[in-house]
Amino acid sequence: MAEVTLIKAVNDALATEMARDPSVCVLGEDVGRDGGVFRATEGLLRRFGPERVIDTPLNEGGILGMAIGMALNGLRPVAEIEFSDFIYPAFDQIVSEMAKMRYRSAGQFTAAVVVRAPSGGGIKGGHYHSQSPEAYFIHTAGLVVVMPSTPSDAKGLLASAIRGEDPVIFLEPKALYRTVKGEVPQGEHLVPIGKGRIVRGGADLTLVTWGAMVPVAEKAAAAAAKERVDVEIIDPRTLWPLDIGMIEASVNRTGRAVVLHEAPRTCGFGAEISALIHERCFLHMKAPVARVTGFDTPFPYALEKSYLPDPERTLRAIRASMAF
């Protein structure tokens, strides 16, 4: 196994799946000649040609609409939106068309498109290059929402998403693209959709987090360990449908839960996880679920570091839960 970056793992997944299945196509702005603004699609044009690596005109709704039609007629399109912040012009095509095609046709037609979009902050990108839109898509019936946090998961989950029969919003934590490295199996590698990952086992408190917040959680857990608090970290990896069984088992054991995400707090996915835990684990709980999140403001450029949750804020929530 080779140690690679998360972005390289994404590239590896695309190349492996395109080599395996001629119906897999990549489309989006700058995905061909430029290899993608983050180089996720680098080398694919040379290897698979312009008919399968499609540089499209600049129009997100058009890219998604075209991808839907490609999927309806037998292809497996992987659409790239350059930044998840640019996904909103395609929102109608995603939530009303792609997500609903199977339901509205009672299974006659499906739009199994994978939409890849770099997501989240931490790269000095300001408002239009830093948002975390996962809650919009989790709220939409018919969509699978995935966010990997390691190179191995990025490759394995993306390959599973491409092979699956449901439309997938595949959000890539761009802050981790080149800051994390990990071992990634060569060749075909699948990580199942819908299964979470225990990042770190622990007995005292369950910390649920995903994407670029996983390394933040690990730092907070290491700091908590010095205070003799043993934190278990769960990364759902597939945000929806959620691996509720893994979270439930953990919280029933630890009796405490903190949810950590960088998206704004109100109606964020942390609110749903908190509600699920309270519904299912209430009699085992020693403290209410705490949330550590971004703020309910637009994403601020100059104050990015203060906006994003950090190990210190996470540790404060852990302490508060332990002291409840």
Next chain:
Amino acid sequence: MTEPEIISVLRPDGTADPSLDPGLPDPELLSLYRHMVLLRAIDEKAVALQRSGRIGFFVPSTGQEACSIGAGHAVRDGDWIFPAYRDHGVGLMRGYPLAALVGQILGNTTDATRGRQMPNHWCDRSIHLVSVSSPVATQLPHAVGAAYAAKLRGERIAVLTTFGDGGTSTGDFHAAMNFTGVFRLPVVFFCENNRYAISLPVEDQTATGTLAEKARAYGLPGVRVDGNDVLAVRKVVADAMARSRAGEGGTLIEALTYRLGPHSTSDDPTVYRSEEEVAAWRGKDPIRRFAAFLKGRGLLEDPAAEEEGAKETVRRAIEAGEGAPPVPLSSMFEDVYAEIPWHLVEQRDSLLSGKG
């Protein structure tokens, strides 16, 4: 700027322009007529069903039969259709069964799509008739993608997508036309300019003199056709589809027609257009116009009998469909995903147990 000419085949005297007459065999001419008559009979019955509370809603196509039926006749096996909600005639012309159409309106167990959408939202995969959406023109980029897939596989097919004049104002129209031009795809954009998008007249929809001229901005040919002339519609759509099948790319067709009825059973057109205007267009009724042609050819003796026959066919189809049971409650949770995930299993079980 000179406007593109409006192509007509049927002359006011009921004969056909010999230079444009597609020369269809007699049975096909009669089939076009009978489908138009059937379409109108469906309209009248469905509106009556809505008025009596037996269905929730309907979008009529009275006045535009030549468009749907003429365009539908130009589609061949293997082609794909991405229709707007007013174009059930295209499906009918392609062999979409009347019983299935009625079942969809009723939304009970006779509906192949299990009561998932309001009336006028048909689909049938077996004839590549793709599921209809209510938002306007969202299907246009889908047509582009389906055409791309066909081209990638080297299939010689064409994709027909239909929409109204209001659809040309949307971002999806721009995206689809632009992508089709750039990728040189076999997509035929059939715009039925019926003068109104609900209440908004086409003059308030666009600042261009015609809709067809928009094609030029995307590198596509733009054609105008008399949308109340079924032979003319059939000709221009067939020509455009043939062009697409031959690998020459897409076409925008503007069919000039008029919606004689309301936009849907939920609006009152008397508040936004005059009696005189409607009466003038009623005089251009596409069914009567084609009947005159067929009579002249000796192919049609008694239009009233044809109309009565169609009404009876529709009445029987409704009668057959109305007795079916409602869709089962558990079906609400199916087809959201390929497999039912845990949260929907829980919600379904909770509802079925009476605890939800």
